[in-house]
Every structure is written in structure tokens, then in C-alpha cells.
Amino acid sequence: xxxxxxxxxxxxxxxxxxxxxxxxxxxxxxxxxxxxxxxxxxxxxxxxxxxxxxxxxxxxxxxxxxxxxxxxxxxxxxxxxxxxxxxxxxxxxxxxxxxxxxxxxxxxxxxxxxxxxxxxxxxxxxxxxxxxxxxxxxxxxxxxxxxxxxxxxxxxxxxxxxxxxxxxxxxxxxxxxxxxxxxxxxxxxxxxxxxxxxxxxxxxxxxxxxxxxxxxxxxxxxxxxxxxxxxxxxxxxxxxxxxxxxxxxxxxxxxxxxxxxxxxxxxxxxxxxxxxxxxxxxxxxxxxxxxxxxxxxxxxxxxxxxxxxxxxxxxxxxxxxxxxxxxxxxxxxxxxxxxxxxxxxxxxxxxxxxxxxxxxxxxxxxxxxxxxxxxxxxxxxxxxxxxxxxxxxxxxxxxxxxxx
Ligand SMILES: Cc1ncc(COP(=O)(O)O)c(C=O)c1O
Numbered sequence: 001x002x003x004x005x006x007x008x009x010x011x012x013x014x015x016x017x018x019x020x021x022x023x024x025x026x027x028x029x030x031x032x033x034x035x036x037x038x039x040x041x042x043x044x045x046x047x048x049x050x051x052x053x054x055x056x057x058x059x060x061x062x063x064x065x066x067x068x069x070x071x072x073x074x075x076x077x078x079x080x081x082x083x084x085x086x087x088x089x090x091x092x093x094x095x096x097x098x099x100x101x102x103x104x105x106x107x108x109x110x111x112x113x114x115x116x117x118x119x120x121x122x123x124x125x126x127x128x129x130x131x132x133x134x135x136x137x138x139x140x141x142x143x144x145x146x147x148x149x150x151x152x153x154x155x156x157x158x159x160x161x162x163x164x165x166x167x168x169x170x171x172x173x174x175x176x177x178x179x180x181x182x183x184x185x186x187x188x189x190x191x192x193x194x195x196x197x198x199x200x201x202x203x204x205x206x207x208x209x210x211x212x213x214x215x216x217x218x219x220x221x222x223x224x225x226x227x228x229x230x231x232x233x234x235x236x237x238x239x240x241x242x243x244x245x246x247x248x249x250x251x252x253x254x255x256x257x258x259x260x261x262x263x264x265x266x267x268x269x270x271x272x273x274x275x276x277x278x279x280x281x282x283x284x285x286x287x288x289x290x291x292x293x294x295x296x297x298x299x300x301x302x303x304x305x306x307x308x309x310x311x312x313x314x315x316x317x318x319x320x321x322x323x324x325x326x327x328x329x330x331x332x333x334x335x336x337x338x339x340x341x342x343x344x345x346x347x348x349x350x351x352x353x354x355x356x357x358x359x360x361x362x363x364x365x366x367x368x369x370x371x372x373x374x375x376x377x378x379x380x381x382x383x384x385x386x387x388x389x390x391x392x393x394x395x396x397x398x399x400x401x402x403x404x
Contacts, residue, residue: 022357029056032376032383045387046362047376050228053255053297055376061258061296068292075288077281083291090298091266094237096246099272101265102286106227107140109251109263113223114144116249116274120221121187129187132179133165136198139225148190171207180218188221193239196228199367200335200342208243221271223249231255232301232377234338235311260293306377314338317384324392330399343371352398361390
């Protein structure tokens with residue numbers, strides 16, 4: 001790759017310092033490649049954190065969005081938005097669920113899901129409804145969603161937290177059974193099928209099926225946060241479909257609009273009518289531009305077989321990483337599914353973010369020691385091989401430095 005050793009951060013005196021940024025400013029992209037303002041080229045293993053489903057500058061998405069922008073960007077939920085019905089019908093067809101509420105981000109979708117769960121409880125006369133949530137989970141950074149999140153770092157400084165959550169470890173059926181036995185106020189279980197920010201931790205098929213069964217027995221809502229792992233990333237439209245189960249509520253966002261902000265809460269019959277007119281809303285939710293982005297993203301994914309691509313290229317990427325990192329001291333585990341992969345190392349590896357960028361690769365490090373790859377779903381086998389060729393030596397060098 002053509003990245004030099006040193007870079008200077010662009011000055012940003014007016015943007016709030018909420019992110020630790022690399023000294024890189026991106027200018028444009030094409031497919032799975034990005035260029036910065038100084039002309040350096042990067043292979044995109046990050047996809048804007050699981051957002052750019054169709055990569056950058058897609059030759060069919062861009063003209064469709066341009067046409068939509070010229071026609072109508074935003075109207076208002078005072079009126080019907082026909083594209084909402086079109087995208088909702090498609091999401092229902094793909095998920096087997098029945099109704100959709102649209103918003104703009106992942107936390108908003110989760111916030112709506114939490115409100116649905118609480119009202120679902122109140123409608124049954126439960127005055128202090130509680131929701132089961134998970135250790136190491138991430139659901140967003142609003143006060144309610146950070147309270148649901150299982151990461152003390154995300155919560156620190158923002159107390160008092162919202163109450164009404166019971167926390168359990170992932171993949172531990174006994175822990176959920178014990179909540180069921182002791183807490184009559186529980187109304188819902190809320191989990192990511194593959195925890196993303198928590199370190200790419202998959203819920204097992206057996207666990208998901210057990211949660212489905214317990215929810216059925218108790219009359220609880222099963223709410224699956226597919227904001228990161230959904231929209232084809234694992235090789236099925238939604239990650240829970242690998243377990244052959246149906247959720248009652250499924251928040252989506254990230255990849256749904258291929259970069260245009262779109263969030264959605266897809267509901268089954270028990271949750272679909274919990275909100276009455278006036279109970280919930282958001283100005284930007286379901287605007288024509290966002291809806292068109294969702295419709296076209298799904299259309300192109302279907303036309304180009306991107307679920308299959310995510311499965312096969314994801315498997316090749318994983319196999320390449322497993323081959324190159326086999327037996328390397330300090331590589332704890334390679335896990336995930338399709339194009340959502342995590343490589344857990346034995347020590348904190350945040351600095352790999354910058355080193356990878358220096359080497360021309362975008363990726364992320366999450367939960368301190370997990371290198372995460374969530375590239376566009378258009379990634380080719382050749383590009384997957386290039387990711388391996390850049391990343392494996394970086395990881396090996398990094399781990400070798402730590403040896404005594
Ligand atoms: C599983 C999950 N839920 C919710 C969110 C929050 O989404 P947003 O950043 O769009 O609010 C994220 C973001 O990383 C996520 O991974």
C-alpha cells in the first residue's frame with residue numbers, strides 16, 4: 001500500500017471531541033476502496049461500521065438516490081409516504097413479521113423497542129415492567145439504550161440510569177430460567193444475535209431456540225437487536241434466521257440504507273399494535289430519501305446475490321485468517337459469521353486501528369482486544385485475500401512485540 005509513515009490530523013476546533021479519531025480524512029470511495037484527502041488508498045474492511053452494504057459510489061444506488069433527491073427528500077408523517085409501505089412490505093416479506101415503524105438510527109430503533117416492551121407490559125396491568133438484557137451488549141447511547149447496554153464504560157458519568165432492566169450473561173439458559181422463576185414483572189428479552197461492540201460474540205443456535213421457548217412459555221416479547229448483524233451480513237437476511245426462530249420485535253438500522261440513515265423496528269403481531277396514534281414518532285423517520293435507500297439497497301442485494309456473497313466471501317475471509325494465524329501465540333479465537341468477523345487477541349490491541357490504516361486497511365477494534373471486520377457485502381474473494389494479506393502480518397508483528 002502507498003501510505004506514508006506520518007500523517008497530520010486536520011484541525012477541528014469546532015467539532016465536539018466525542019471521538020478518538022485517526023489523523024485521516026476520507027474524500028471519496030468506489031466499491032470496497034476509499035481514498036483520503038491526500039490521495040492515499042484504503043481497502044474498506046469496516047464499511048462505515050457495518051453500514052455501507054453496497055460499498056461506495058454504487059453504480060445503481062447512486063442514480064436512484066439522485067433521482068429521489070430531485071423528486072422529494074422529506075415530506076412529513078402528517079401525510080402518507082408510499083415508499084414507507086413499499087419498504088415495510090419488503091421487510092415483512094423477508095422477516096416473516098407484520099408491521100414496521102421507521103426511524104433514522106439504531107438507538108432510535110432500540111428506544112422504540114424498549115417503549116413497545118414497556119407498554120406491552122402496562123397493557124397487561126404490569127405497572128413496573130422489566131426487560132431482560134445482557135452482559136457485554138450494546139444498544140446505543142441514549143439514556144435508555146445505554147442503560148440497557150452491558151458495558152460500564154458506556155454508562156460511566158451518565159447516571160442515574162433508567163431502571164427496569166435485569167441483566168444476564170449470554171448463552172446461559174439457567175440464568176434466564178432463574179430470572180423467569182423469580183421475576184413476575186419481566187415482559188421481554190432483548191439481545192443482539194451477535195454482539196457487535198461487545199466483541200463479536202454470537203448467541204448460539206441452541207441458546208436462541210431456548211430463549212424463544214422461554215418467551216413462549218412466559219408470554220414475553222422476544223426482541224432481537226439486529227442493528228449490526230442484520231441486513232444480510234451473516235449470509236441470511238437476519239442473523240436469527242440461522243436458528244429458525246421468529247422474534248416479536250426486531251430493531252434494524254446500519255446496513256439498511258447503505259449509508260443513508262435509516263432505522264426500523266420490525267414487529268410481529270403481538271407487538272405491532274402496542275403503539276396507538278400519538279404514542280411514538282420522529283420527524284425524519286421514514287422520509288422518502290431514507291425509504292428509497294432501503295428499497296434500492298434490498299433490491300440490489302437481491303439482484304446481485306449479496307447474501308450468498310456474504311456467506312461465501314465471509315467463509316473465505318475467515319479461512320484465510322485461520323490459515324495465516326494458525327498457531328500464532330496470542331490469537332485467542334476467530335469468530336463470527338459471514339462478513340461479521342472478530343479476531344480476539346490476548347492483549348489490548350487498539351493501536352492496530354492506526355497501524356492497519358497506515359498499511360491501507362480500514363477495520364475496527366472493539367471490546368479492547370477484538371479486531372473486527374464488517375466490510376461491505378460486495379467484498380470480492382480477491383479483496384478478502386488482500387485483507388488477509390495486510391492484516392495477518394500486522395497481527396503477527398503486533399503480538400510478537402509483546403513477547404518477553
Ligand atoms: C447492536 C447495535 N445496536 C444499536 C446500535 C446503535 O446504533 P446507532 O449508532 O445507529 O444509534 C449499535 C451501534 O453500533 C449496535 O451495534
